[in-house]
Amino acid sequence: MTELSRTQIRDLMGQVLANQGKVLPDDDGTDLRDVGFRSLDFSELALRVEDETGEELNFDAPGLRRIATVGDVLDFLVELQRQ
């Protein structure tokens, strides 16, 4: 299975935000509320990662609720690919 790097996922996250006229900040510690990155944006990003890797990424909601920052999103998806 192809696995996307954290940097590649960050690029995809930037694309998701750019499509909405938003900008992904450089600081991974930025709060997602400040970026305007919502749960459906997370879904879109996860599905884009799936498209790239060819593997479904399924997960429960509680893990999602712990995600607060840009870095959390990237960490979650990097980890999810390894499961």
Next chain:
Amino acid sequence: MSDSATRTPLVPPSTVVLVSGGSRGLGLAIVTDLLSAGLKVAAFARTVTPELAKLADTEPQRCYVDSVDVTDLAATQVFVRAAEDRLGPIDGLVNNAAVGQDSLHVHTATADIARIIETNLTAPLQLTRLVVRRMLAQGRRGRIVNVTSICAQRGFPGLVAYSATKGGMDAATRSLARELGGRMLVNAVAPGFFASEMSAVLGQTQLDQIVRRTPTGHLTAPEEVVPVVRMLLRDQTNINGQAIVVDGAASI
């Protein structure tokens, strides 16, 4: 053959009730309550908890329990026969066994969707068919209570497949009530969210929001649902084909 007009005799109160998913939470509360009311209860669950086992030990003449997966039709058939041998003919059924969900639909594995539907919709329909066939074949009248959910009537994120199954059971309740022509009373009880394991899926923020929007100011507790189930099994009410919501008016 005629379906018309002669007055159908009343459906008597249930005396021997089968409860699926009776090992914890609402199911255990229903089993406990029905035993306290003097009924005989047969209950199964995937795992018989110490609490359920204790009830059976305390009331061996009135309570029969075993470990059965509700999706295992052959095992449920064996259980029903054994329960009737022990307690007498079943004339009440509470379809309570269910699995929850906690994932957005697009991120729910296809196998999990299939499992939710099999457990929450296919299995209770099969169990109902099994029990109704036995009751009809022996000329018995009886009562069925399907435990559904407010999710059957209102939308909540993360519960798409779960909601579909509960909505399906609400719909089946209405059609069964029609189909059984008054020989059996078929109703659903649709609780709001419990502050328990099923509701943990929503997260504290969503639960707090539901509490704020609930005129009674609290989430539903199993003890508040149990009397409604008992009423539908026992009382002469002429309620049939209904889904009774127990949620403190959160959903209105």
